[in-house]
Amino acid sequence: MFRTTPLVATAAFAVLGLALTGCTAAAEAPAATNAAVTDTLAAATITVYTSEPQAKIDAVVAAFNEVQPDVTVEVFRAGTGDLTARIESERATGDVQADILLAADAPTFEKYKADDLLLAYSPSDVDALNQDVVDPDGFYVGTRIIPTVIAYNTNAIDAPPTSWQELTDAEYADKITMPNPDVSGAAAFNAAVWLDEPALGEDWLEALAANNPVIADSNGPVSQAVATGTQPVGIVVDYLARELKAAGSPIDISYPSEGVPYVSQPVGIFASTDEAEASEAFVDFLVSEAGQSLAVEQSYLPVRSDVGTPEGAPSMDDIEILTPDLQVISDTQAEAVERFNELFN
Amino acid sequence: MSSSTNTGTRQQGPVDTDRALPHGHGTPSPTRSFLSRRRGDGVDVLRLALWLAVAGVILLPLSAIVLLATSNNHLPLLLSGDVATAGLNSLVSSLASAAGAVVIGTVLAVLLDRSDLRGRKTLRLFALTPLLVPPFVGAIAWIGIAGPTGPANVAFTQWFGSPLWNIYGGDGVIFLLTVHSYPVAYIIISAALRRVPSDLEQAARIGGASALRAVTGITLPLLRPAMLSAFTLVAVGNLADFGIPSIIGLPERYVTLSTLVYRYIQSGTVDKPLEVVATIGVVLLVIAAIAMVVDAIVSRSRWELDASASPPQLLQLGKSRMLVTGLTWIVILAVTFLPLLALLSQALLPAPGVPLTWENLTLDNIVSATTAKGTITGATTSVTLSLLAGVICTALGLAIGTVVTRTRARSNPALRTIAMLPQAIPGLVIAVGWLIVAPSIGLFNTPWLILCAYVMSFVAIVVQSVSAPLRSTPLTAEEAARISGAGRLRALFDISWRMAVPAAIAGGTLVVLTAVRELTISVLLLAPGSQTLGVNIFSLQQAGAYNAASALSLIVTVVGLAGLGLTARQPR
Secondary structure, eight states: OGGGHHHHHHHHHHHHHHHHGGGOOOOOOOOOOOOOOSSSOOOEEEEEEEOSOHHHHHHHHHHHHHHOTTEEEEEEEOOHHHHHHHHHHHHHHSSOSOSEEEOSOHHHHHHHHHTTOEEOOOOTTGGGBOGGGBOTTSSEEEOOBEEEEEEEETTTOSSOOOSTGGGGSGGGTTTEEEEOTTTOHHHHHHHHHHHHOTTTHHHHHHHHHHTOOEEESSHHHHHHHHHHTSSSEEEEEHHHHHHHHHHTOSEEEEOOTTOBOEEOOEEEEETTOSOHHHHHHHHHHHHSHHHHHHHHHTTOBOSBGGGOOOTTSOOGGGSOBOOOOHHHHHHHHHHHHHHHHHHTO | OHHHHHHHHHTHHHHHHHHHSOOOTTOOOGGGHHHHHHOOHHHHHHHHHHHHHHIIIIIHHHHHHHHHHHSSOOHHHHTSHHHHHHHHHHHHHHHHHHHHHHHHHHHHHHHHHHBOOTTHHHHHHHHHHHHHSOHHHHHHHHHHHHSTTSHHHHHHHHHHSSOSOOOOSHHHHHHHHHHHHHHHHHHHHHHHHTTSOHHHHHHHHHTTOOHHHHIIIIIHHHHHHHHHHHHHHHHHHHHTOOHHIIIIIGGGTOOOHHHHHHHHHHHOOSSSHHHHHHHHHHHHHHHHHHHHHHHHHHTTSOOOOOOOSSOOOOBOOGGGHHHHHHHHHHHHHHHHHHHHHHHHHHHHSSSTTOOOOGGGOOSHHHHHHHHSHHHHHHHHHHHHHHHHHHHHHHHHHHHHHHHHHHSOOTTHHHHHHHHHGGGGSOHHHHHHHHHHHHHHHTOTTSHHHHHHHHHHHHHHHHHHHHHHHHHTSOTHHHHHHHHTTOOHHHHIIIIIIHHHHHHHHHHHHHHHHHHHTOOHHHHHHOOTTOOOHHHHHHHHHHTTOHHHHHHHHHHHHHHHHHHHHHHHHSOO
16 A cells, blocks of 8 residues: 555645645735825725726726825726626625725615615715715715617618607617616616606507517617617617717717616715725715716716716706606616516517 | 646656556455455545545535525526526527537538548638637627628518528527537547547448448447537536627527526526525536436447557548538638628727728727737736636546546546536626635635636536547557556556547647636636736727727637647647
8 A cells, every 4th residue: 555655645736736726825915004194095905896997997096096196996897797796795705895886876775775785974075966866875976977868870860769759659660779677787777767757657668669679788789789780779878879979980869858767876885894984085086076077088977067068968957867766766676677578578 | 738748747757656666466465455456546546636626626616506595495486487488498509509519510520630621721720710709709790790780681681571580589599609619519529530540431431332421330420429528518518608698699588597697696686696596506507417417328338449550541522522612611711700800890990880991990999909908917817817727627627537437436427527517507606606615715806716717617628528539449458558567547547548638638728718718707706906808808898899899809819810720730
């Protein structure tokens, strides 16, 4: 038996070594210093989970670091669904590993609020903000107005539809594309808002379904399909269409007369944070004049009125906005998605 | 790949040790009687080591998923119509696409590796391109070709009032899954074909059989184990695919289990979405386990081939050479070149919908895609992780594949099944499993976590690649080695292991190619601030930078093809 020991050891070592190569790295310890300056915060590292496009969140972090150079912001960017999955997995074994969540819509945050996951914090100049996006309980605040609008291909459509109602006309049969509420959080939210809106409601959704729209994956493919003319009319978030137009695509936007549902990409701080002060500074920055000017530069509609609107977008006063009771939307969203899936089957 | 050559030489060590210390089996001393009866305890230790490795990389996260799934009873939800329909769709699409992939893979293997088809080397490269294009990018490219406003469909609608073929829906999902998985089947079958001696075919030809008859009567039956391996691997792997059913299937409400997983996570329509999703993962595990049992039953009968003494003889296509050459070129170019052209035209245009004219062409996307901050880090991370995953999977998969096909033990089917199971689970569920165990093993937010998950998901590719040739290799060579005094482990290393090395290298290459553009696992397991290529492309896509995303996918594909071209040139 002893004769084979070296052999045994080598074989075991080879295989185990291979299997465990990946399993021995130590976690990096965050750098900690205590050089406090009077008007800037001490060095700290905060982690942000966000669904913002990478380039945009990079720009936000860079601008924030001009104000708070010693706060390091680590960004984990993923789609809303992936963020939900990651947060839920982390909760399964302990605390959420992020300090800040910047994503999705108010109902998502309502759920986390109900689970006591969020830290109560109202940004410093909360009164300057559009009060529709501010949580009355002070757990989260919207950072952009992201309305869902009608986008159309300017090569294929001469007289664009100006209302949601018009989309049910037979002339748009097989020409419409919209995001899937199973995949897109904004689309799920919209479904609930449309059903809740007396002027539209179930009758309208039924009539829309009769026009046989293509239910694309998420907002991205919808705007792409409209720009290329695959389906010349799309129900999609406005900034994607605006950016494509700026890049030269034959696409334009119509803000429907009945009003547009919008999500507000809220930001909230997780109660488990160790860096409350730095996190609060980041939230403050997002809704500050500087932060909102940057949002406008990035083609978003802002949550405050003193920074204008993006190039090519109408002024906020000219856009009819649907402001439903968020509690109702939170409560009915699952049902609305279910109904949507029945109708568009 | 040099990696696997290393693997080969690394195993030299134990073998030499073995030689230096000849076994005393047959020595009838009472103290050694146990040993002499068992003979070759080295194999048992190897098996134990493999079990430990499998426990660490596969069973640990799997049990996290199963625990999560069973923490509450979600079976009532699973019995609802949605899950049943999605399950049926998953089953049908994966089986149909696997059948298609195996048929195409076999035809290609015979034509490209065994016949005198013109331009086989170039075609071989083209045939592999679908492997390099991320499925979600391929799906979008195909919508441009065969979507409702694709050129052919528009023309048909104008002439006949209805489109030729609309890619949306179940048939499109099956078509695209087939397109994206036939290269896997081709690689596995072609590795096995290299071991089929052409003497047999020649004997048939001498006996008066036509070329076609020799192939169908002799070669194809001998390839059956490889075809079965490829079928199981592709079918089980396609169960978990997310990109294609989500982009092609959902518009027509063709829901599969992997897209249903996203629905539950994303739309907040169920309580405890993670548990529900884990439950669906377990359902897929069960389906995969059943597939493995069927695979084991079907493959029980074995074919044994002696190694060929003569160099492989090319199959002469004769009169039909031009016809077959033309047809093959057209089909392969249609399937591989069309989406590449779609990608290229998008990569060169500033925005979607801009007409394709000379003045509109721009290199901006290619420049911005290659110089963006994330791209370089993403490429470095992806290449490093996928090469490491390739090396580890090659070694581990070769060892598992050899042990389970060339030795007898009651635990073999279990080991093999466990190695295969992760293939069937959507990346999202695998990632959730690792996220749950990560804090307790100290890997949270490290790239090693992604590496572990890659190894877990992809080791099956190598196991399946090597088991095909091994199943059809006679045990006589090993018996000869044993008679000459080699130990059990020694015989395993020197005979089986070596014979399986080409297949293992092919499998390892597949692992690298699959991992380098992997999306659904990486996206959840990335540490803040880090990137992989798949995630880069997906992020660009989501940010509305479709043309930059196309540019990056095109670059990945072209670089990958160049890499493949280089490996293909190396002597086999």
